[in-house]
Structures are given as C-alpha cells and as structure tokens.
Amino acid sequence: MATEISQRSAKRVRLSANEAKGIFSETVTIVVGPQGNVFHVHEDLLRESSQFFDKAMGAGWKESQDRKITLPSDEPAIVALYVYWLYYGAIPMSPEVTFKSAKLDDLRHVKAWILVDKLIDTKFQNAVIHAILERVNTPTKNGTPINVSRGAVNYAFENTMKGASIRRLFVDSYCWNTERDVTSFWKTEEDIPHDFLVQAVKVLVKPPFLTAKLQASNYYVQNQEEKAKG
Numbered sequence: 046m047a048t049e050i051s052q053r054s055a056k057r058v059r060l061s062a063n064e065a066k067g068i069f070s071e072t073v074t075i076v077v078g079p080q081g082n083v084f085h086v087h088e089d090l091l092r093e094s095s096q097f098f099d100k101a102m103g104a105g106w107k108e109s110q111d112r113k114i115t116l117p118s119d120e121p122a123i124v125a126l127y128v129y130w131l132y133y134g135a136i137p138m139s140p141e142v143t144f145k146s147a148k149l150d151d152l153r154h155v156k157a158w159i160l161v162d163k164l165i166d167t168k169f170q171n172a173v174i175h176a177i178l179e180r181v182n183t184p185t186k187n188g189t190p191i192n193v194s195r196g197a198v199n200y201a202f203e204n205t206m207k208g209a210s211i212r213r214l215f216v217d218s219y220c221w222n223t224e225r226d227v228t229s230f231w232k233t234e235e236d237i238p239h240d241f242l243v244q245a246v247k248v249l250v251k252p253p254f255l256t257a258k259l260q261a262s263n264y265y266v267q268n269q270e271e272k273a274k275g
Contacts, residue, residue, distance in 0.1 A: 073102065074113040075124065082121035088112075090131045096165035123156045130169055136176045142183050144191060150180050151197035158211050159204050167266040174214060175261045181218060193218050195230055202238035210264040216244040217263075 070089035077084065091098035101108040108114045116124065130136055136157070139146035158173045177193065184190045198215050205212055219227050227245050231237045 071112065073098070075128075076113065076115045076117075077119050077121045077124045079117065080121075082124075084121075084124060084128055086128055086131065094131060094166050094168060095161070098164065119160060120156065123153065123160050126153060126157050127161060127164075127166075127169060130172060136172060138176065138180065142180065142185050142191065144185075147180065147191045148194040148196055151177070151194040152200060154180070155197045155201045155204075155211065159201075162205070162209075162266075170210075170266045171261070171264075174211070174264045177211075177214065178261050192230075195236075198241060199236075199238055202241050207240060210266055212240070212244065214264040216241060216248055220245055220248045 070087045072085040073088050073091060075084040075086060076082070088102060092102055093099075098114065100106070101114055103109060126136060136154075138150050154173050154177050158170055161169045161173075181191070181193060193215050198219075201209070201211050201215060219230070227249075228234055228237055228242070
C-alpha cells in the first residue's frame with residue numbers, strides 16, 4: 046500500500062522538462078473583453094499551442110513589441126478556460142452534473158471551441174470535443190442522462206461555419222442518444238436551427254449510423270500540417 050501511494054504521489058509531482066520549459070519564457074499580457082480583463086500568460090505556451098498567438102508575437106508585429114494582445118470581443122470566462130488548459134492540460138467543469146450545470150458547461154464548451162477556432166489551436170478544440178462527450182456520457186446522480194443542451198446547439202449553429210466538426214458532433218449526439226423525435230426537444234419547429242435539421246435528416250436516413258458510436262476522434266480538427274500529411 047505504501048508503495049502504491051508513493052507512486053501516485055510521484056506521478057502528481059513529476060513533469061517532463063519539455064512540458065515545463067514554457068513557464069520560463071517571458072509573459073504576454075492578454076486584454077480581454079470590453080472591461081479589459083487582464084491575463085498574463087507565458088509566451089512559449091501561447092506560441093507553441095496557437096498559430097494566432099505565434100504569428101502575433103513574431104518579429105515585426107506591434108503586439109510582439111508591446112507584449113500585449115487585445116481580444117475585445119471575447120469573454121474573459123472563456124479565455125480563462127483556455128489559459129487554464131494551457132497550464133494544466135484540463136478543462137474545468139462543474140463538480141456535479143445537473144440539468145442546470147449541463148446547460149452552463151455545454152455553452153461554455155461551445156464558446157471555447159469557437160474562441161480557439163479563431164486562435165487556431167486545434168489541440169484545444171479537440172480537447173473541448175472530449176470534454177463535451179465526457180459531460181454527455183456522465184449522468185446525473187440518479188442516473189439520468191442529459192444530452193447536449195438546446196442552447197449550446199443553437200449557439201453553435203449560429204456562430205460556426207457549415208461543416209464545422211462541432212456541428213456534426215451535436216447532430217450525431219441527438220440522433221444517437223435520442224429515442225424521441227429529435228425535433229421534440231425544441232418548443233416549436235421554427236426554433237430549430239435549419240442546418241441542424243438538414244444534417245439530422247441526412248444522418249438518420251443512413252442505416253450504417255444505427256451501429257455507429259460517438260468517438261471524439263471522429264470530430265477532431267486538423268491543423269494544416271496534419272491535413273498535408275493526409
């Protein structure tokens with residue numbers, strides 16, 4: 046037992062040199078939202094993960110000289126999720142799954158995915174996909190499963206482009222996890238995003254889908270290098 050405990054402790058405190066090197070770089074000031082909330086993040090962590098930050102901090106750019114980047118239209122709470130992930134490799138979620146917490150987490154996840162679509166960080170986008178599926182696959186205390194919230198679906202279809210992998214995930218989640226009529230989750234048919242309906246019809250008419258499974262890797266976003274390797 047003592048050996049087992051010591052091994053778990055060692056696993057928690059040890060970190061590879063490659064993972065730790067980012068925290069020895071200078072910090073960059075990120076100013077977020079209309080109120081100008083400030084985050085100080087190590088440059089190497091930002092540049093290694095995000096193509097947007099890598100370019101912004103490149104030679105010749107004003108942001109590189111000022112060591113300050115402004116994201117005026119983004120939400121500080123969503124940027125905070127991203128910064129937390131950069132340092133800890135995990136996405137914070139509500140401690141207990143309830144209908145209320147599921148709605149909040151789902152919407153935060155969608156907004157985070159959209160944020161880093163702009164920041165061009167496919168690793169974080171794919172981590173968000175895992176977080177969404179983990180949330181969907183975790184029932185409430187009494188065992189009740191909760192699908193992706195309507196609000197999150199609506200937000201995704203209002204703020205992403207056609208073909209976005211998060212759209213496909215939400216459509217598949219409703220088609221796969223729902224025994225009811227998919228349209229019954231909205232108050233009226235007019236409330237359902239049109240593109241969601243179109244995609245759902247295409248999915249449901251394909252018999253192979255009946256044996257499909259929701260796997261995070263099916264909804265990964267690839268960066269340009271990965272696409273080139275094909």
